[in-house]
Amino acid sequence: MPSVAIIGPGAIGGTLASFLLKNPKNTVSICARTLFEKLEISSGGETTYHPVTVHTDPSETEPADWIVLATKTYQIPQASSWFDNLSNQETKVAVVQNGVEHLANLEGIFPADRIVPVIIDCPAERKSHGQIIRHGDVRIDIPNSANSLAFSQLFTNPAVKVNLTDDWTSAAWNKLCINAAGAISALVNRPANIAADRRAAEIMKSLIQECIAVGRAEGAKLDERIIPKIIASAAAAPDGSMNSLHADLVAHRPMEWDARNGVIYRLGQKHGIPTPYNQLAAQLLSLLESK
Numbered sequence: 189m190p191s192v193a194i195i196g197p198g199a200i201g202g203t204l205a206s207f208l209l210k211n212p213k214n215t216v217s218i219c220a221r222t223l224f225e226k227l228e229i230s231s232g233g234e235t236t237y238h239p240v241t242v243h244t245d246p247s248e249t250e251p252a253d254w255i256v257l258a259t260k261t262y263q264i265p266q267a268s269s270w271f272d273n274l275s276n277q278e279t280k281v282a283v284v285q286n287g288v289e290h291l292a293n294l295e296g297i298f299p300a301d302r303i304v305p306v307i308i309d310c311p312a313e314r315k316s317h318g319q320i321i322r323h324g325d326v327r328i329d330i331p332n333s334a335n336s337l338a339f340s341q342l343f344t345n346p347a348v349k350v351n352l353t354d355d356w357t358s359a360a361w362n363k364l365c366i367n368a369a370g371a372i373s374a375l376v377n378r379p380a381n382i383a384a385d386r387r388a389a390e391i392m393k394s395l396i397q398e399c400i401a402v403g404r405a406e407g408a409k410l411d412e413r414i415i416p417k418i419i420a421s422a423a424a425a426p427d428g429s430m431n432s433l434h435a436d437l438v439a440h441r442p443m444e445w446d447a448r449n450g451v452i453y454r455l456g457q458k459h460g461i462p463t464p465y466n467q468l469a470a471q472l473l474s475l476l477e478s479k
């Protein structure tokens with residue numbers, strides 16, 4: 189009976205919790221800042237309810253086989269206060285976040301050989317505590333390893349597709365191309381389909397080109413043909429569709445500008461690659477955040 193503790197029951201943590209709960213072999217608990225009694229997941233016009241065990245105090249918890257860290261990247265310093273009680277020498281952490289710094293962000297906090305970095309594709313939004321809308325199936329990319337295989341076995345539902353890849357770096361940078369371009373929505377406070385506007389599309393193209401250049405320098409294999417695909421996919425998004433960074437802006441929360449655009453500027457500097465669009469995006473988003 190693998191025990192799984194999910195830190196951060198938001199759009200992604202709540203979605204994963206609902207799938208983990210569908211596997212009767214798992215024992216699932218949730219670590220949250222605010223208490224709630226049930227998970228309410230809406231998808232494709234149907235709503236399902238899952239009774240859940242929710243902790244709000246780390247001292248109430250015991251070591252788990254798996255910790256699923258699904259907070260925003262900027263919440264890691266506070267969220268890691270759960271780790272002491274939740275972990276023993278065997279515990280593994282699946283870091284389910286956007287960006288490319290899953291291991292770096294936990295350096296000095298948790299041993300790297302027991303971390304599974306997870307790239308997840310699943311548009312989802314959090315309506316309130318425990319109340320989540322999932323807009324599609326889940327695709328997960330994790331490095332090909334024994335720990336990743338064990339993580340994949342926690343999920344039995346066909347709506348969760350887990351891909352063990354020998355080239356996780358490329359998977360992470362491909363996703364970063366999507367997320368870096370998504371900054372445009374928060375910058376102009378317009379939903380994803382703002383990409384249909386030629387002016388927005390031009391800025392997205394530059395953001396992605398810089399991400400590709402830096403990603404390649406970091407060892408990722410990235411094909412320029414993803415640029416029109418990313419823009420077309422955003423342009424075709426349903427009216428009102430918001431990425432998670434834009435959702436943070438609208439909810440007056442901090443934003444993952446450093447994990448999604450700042451990182452391209454920081455790593456670009458390391459490789460001597462200019463990234464003026466991502467630098468500006470990160471600076472403007474940080475200014476918006478301090479409004």
Ligand SMILES: NC(=O)C1=CN([C@@H]2O[C@H](COP(=O)(O)OP(=O)(O)OC[C@H]3O[C@@H](n4cnc5c(N)ncnc54)[C@H](OP(=O)(O)O)[C@@H]3O)[C@@H](O)[C@H]2O)C=CC1
Binds near residue numbers: 198310
């Ligand atoms: N939403 C999406 O469509 C997608 C998001 N992602 C990525 O997944 C990650 C999670 O994003 P998302 O689910 O949208 O984020 P949310 O903001 O919806 O969820 C974050 C959750 O973490 C909780 N939290 C914050 N700090 C703590 C803490 N100290 N202890 C316990 N819980 C805490 C928040 O609680 P509180 O309610 O108190 O704030 C909230 O429930 C991000 O890196 C994002 O970029 C990836 C793919 C798609």
Ligand SMILES: CC(C)(CO)C(=O)C(=O)O
Binds near residue numbers: 367
């Ligand atoms: C690409 C997208 C929009 C959904 O998977 C995302 O990663 C996010 O909202 O953060």
